[in-house]
Each structure stands twice: as structure tokens, then as C-alpha cells.
Amino acid sequence: MYRALNFNAGPAALPEEVLKEAEKNLLNFSNTGMGIMELSHRSKEYQAVHDQAKTLLRKLLAIPDDYEVLFIQGGASLQFSMIPMNLLGKDQEAHYILSGSWSEKALKEADKIGKTVISASSKDQKYRLIPEYNQNDIPDSAAYLHITSNNTIYGTQWKTFPSNEKTPLAADMSSDILSRPLEVEQFDLIYAGAQKNLGPSGVTVVIIRKELLQRSSEKLPAMLNYNTFANNNSLYNTPPTLAIYLLSLVLEWADKKGGLQQIEKANEKKAKMLYDAIDESEGFYIGHAHKDSRSCMNVTFNLQNEDLSREFLHKAQEAGFVGLGGHRSIGGCRASIYNAVPEHHVEKLAAFMKAFKNNN
Structure with a gap:
């Protein structure tokens, strides 16, 4: 299915x-x-x-x-x-x-x-x-x-x-x-x-x-x-x-799943995948939140200009990703990785981000 x-x-x-x-x-x-x-x-x-x-x-x-x-x-x-x-x-x-x-x-x-x-x-x-x-x-x-x-x-x-x-x-x-x-x-x-x-x-x-x-x-x-x-x-x-x-x-x-301690570990692992993709991008992706305030639920970021952000979201949609646009009030990009978002979905997103950066 x-x-x-x-x-x-x-x-x-x-x-x-x-x-x-x-x-x-x-x-x-x-x-x-x-x-x-x-x-x-x-x-x-x-x-x-x-x-x-x-x-x-x-x-x-x-x-x-x-x-x-x-x-x-x-x-x-x-x-x-x-x-x-x-x-x-x-x-x-x-x-x-x-x-x-x-x-x-x-x-x-x-x-x-x-x-x-x-x-x-x-x-x-x-x-x-x-x-x-x-x-x-x-x-x-x-x-x-x-x-x-x-x-x-x-x-x-x-x-x-x-x-x-x-x-x-x-x-x-x-x-x-x-x-x-x-x-x-x-x-x-x-x-x-x-x-x-x-x-x-x-x-x-x-x-x-x-x-x-x-x-x-x-x-x-x-x-x-x-x-x-x-x-x-x-x-x-x-x-x-x-x-x-x-x-x-x-x-x-x-x-x-083992209660909240196990769920927390899974959430931290998912968040790390995306924040690593941002931090290792040499400035291609720009995280919005200060590192000590970063959310494990909503990863927000921008690209270097609006045209590139639009291209990223367009290509992401073509690749099957849903909901990556930032809130209408501020724009940019946002990946919400709540408890039910599977780890392998986050892995695919991190890989897509790295590939998009390499191609642009």
C-alpha cells in the first residue's frame, strides 16, 4: 500500500x-x-x-x-x-x-x-x-x-x-x-x-x-x-x-514502542539526520533556530535564495515528499518529524537534501 x-x-x-x-x-x-x-x-x-x-x-x-x-x-x-x-x-x-x-x-x-x-x-x-x-x-x-x-x-x-x-x-x-x-x-x-x-x-x-x-x-x-x-x-x-x-x-x-524514553531516542536520531544534513552543507542550507534551541519535532531551514528554495520544494514534491513548505507566515522549508514519522522516511529526506545540494 x-x-x-x-x-x-x-x-x-x-x-x-x-x-x-x-x-x-x-x-x-x-x-x-x-x-x-x-x-x-x-x-x-x-x-x-x-x-x-x-x-x-x-x-x-x-x-x-x-x-x-x-x-x-x-x-x-x-x-x-x-x-x-x-x-x-x-x-x-x-x-x-x-x-x-x-x-x-x-x-x-x-x-x-x-x-x-x-x-x-x-x-x-x-x-x-x-x-x-x-x-x-x-x-x-x-x-x-x-x-x-x-x-x-x-x-x-x-x-x-x-x-x-x-x-x-x-x-x-x-x-x-x-x-x-x-x-x-x-x-x-x-x-x-x-x-x-x-x-x-x-x-x-x-x-x-x-x-x-x-x-x-x-x-x-x-x-x-x-x-x-x-x-x-x-x-x-x-x-x-x-x-x-x-x-x-x-x-x-x-x-x-517502549514508552517515552524509547520514543525520545528515536526522535533524537531522526532530528540528528536532518540537522547533520544542514550543518554539513557548507552553508547551502541555513537552519533557522539557534543550535541550543533546536526542535526535535520541527526542523526549519532556508536555502540561499527564494528561487533555490522554490526549486527545492518543487523537486521534493516530485520525489514524493509532502508538507515541506514553511509556514505561510514566514516561508522557507520545514520538516515536521513527529513520533509517527518513520525513520526511513527521514533517511530518504536527508539523502534527498544531500543530493539536491550536490546537484546545485
Whole structure:
């Protein structure tokens, strides 16, 4: 069966094993005579899927018992609003560290709800690196500190995270969750749209420290209140059942791979292939991110001029590569190498890059 050399930034590649398993169940899931997307979300068959997804998330990420795991719709973009609506008090400030376009968008939504402060930013350096920040500049009274752990557009990634026991830390991990081991206790809220490493678009995972739920006002609309999801096992309304089913299959796949330590090793190996192709090209390829901020999920680069970049993308498309164009806001080239992108696909891309350089 033909499978594209898929380097899309999101929705992104899913494991082939997962797609094959899902294909078997589209018409008849668990001998119900119905596809998974046809089942009632109140049925025992779907409940088992729902609970399995939560159980595997807790296992793979080692999520402590004092955290809730929520399944919410609306993508990470809805969380840009839900976080300040639930956590930002009237007389408090929300602090944001800007490392790319998505953190800018998160800040923009929070500005509509309450007072915000930019604690650090690398915008003046074209977001080539994770910005330096001074923890002492963030007061203990801050409602929370928000970061974006991986920046898909610019190809940068946090390697270590801020630490302040008195300031809750919220992180958008949409593009690198499940790609490496994580100390969940470092964070008070983690959220991630599924369409990179977790599954298809349609479901967003929110991991929130239970004590933070006390901040949510009863005056909030039900579907914008974290307690609505926490108190109803994310089944207050009809959840995205098919997306959660595929999420559970992806988590099973990750577990069989040996968990996050093995997945991290595979991701580092894939990233090294492409960064070596850039670094050994004698300036033919120009990496966007500083070396100490490079992402293992999104490898961003340019060629020496726009004409050459267009030729590269054209030849890559002819060779069967998909999704190598940079984000429309900045152009250039980008290879997204999430968990499900096979190693041999990355090997082919690295070889193509070297051959294209030799021919030009």
C-alpha cells in the first residue's frame, strides 16, 4: 500500500499500525454491528475506550493522582481563552513568555480577559531561540506563567522549564507532548491539541492540577469551565468519540514502542539526520533556530535564495515528499518529524537534501 512521505506540521502522520487497526473497526467495533463513531457515548463499549485513553495517558506521562485529565474540543486555540477565564483573577496578572506565533496568539486572547505581562520574548531575534527570562521578574502573586514548549513555525523547543513553586506554570505542548519523558509535577496545567503526536484533530488533552479547579467561577458558561469536564469525566456533552478512540490507539502504540524514553531516542536520531544534513552543507542550507534551541519535532531551514528554495520544494514534491513548505507566515522549508514519522522516511529526506545540494 502506498504511503506518502508525510512531513506535514499538523494534522500530521499517524502510525500505520493505528490506521490499520482503526480500519478494521470502522464498520463493526467490538461486535456491536456499529462503527466506533456510531456508538452512543453513554455505551459501555465507548466508556471502555474513553477510560483506556485516560489510563494510558496517565501511565505514559506518569501523571500524578492530584491532576485531572480532561478531553475538550476546540483545539489549543480555545485553551488560549479558557486558561485566563478560569485562572486569571480580577486583581492578578498573567505572565507570558513569547517564543513564537502561538504564544503570541495565546497572549492576544488573554489580553481580552484580564491583565497580562510579557515576561520575556525573542521576537526581536526572529524567534530563533528560546528567550532568556528572569524568574525574579515574575511576582509570587502572578496568576500563572504561560509558555509554549515547542514552536512549530520557527523550529525551537524548550529544553528545561521555568521553576517557581508559587507561580503556576501553564504550557501549550500541542506539538511535542508524548515525544520525550516529562515531569508533570513541574507544571500546573498542560494542554495539547491532538493532531501532532496524540492522534487526529478534534480532541484537546488538558492536564490540570486539581487545586486549580477551585479558581473557576460558577458564572462561567458550562462549556468554558474546567469543572464541567472534571466533574463529568469529560462526558458532559457528546465528546469527539472517534478522535478519542484514535487517541487511545496511538497511546497503545506508544506504550508498545517502549514508552517515552524509547520514543525520545528515536526522535533524537531522526532530528540528528536532518540537522547533520544542514550543518554539513557548507552553508547551502541555513537552519533557522539557534543550535541550543533546536526542535526535535520541527526542523526549519532556508536555502540561499527564494528561487533555490522554490526549486527545492518543487523537486521534493516530485520525489514524493509532502508538507515541506514553511509556514505561510514566514516561508522557507520545514520538516515536521513527529513520533509517527518513520525513520526511513527521514533517511530518504536527508539523502534527498544531500543530493539536491550536490546537484546545485
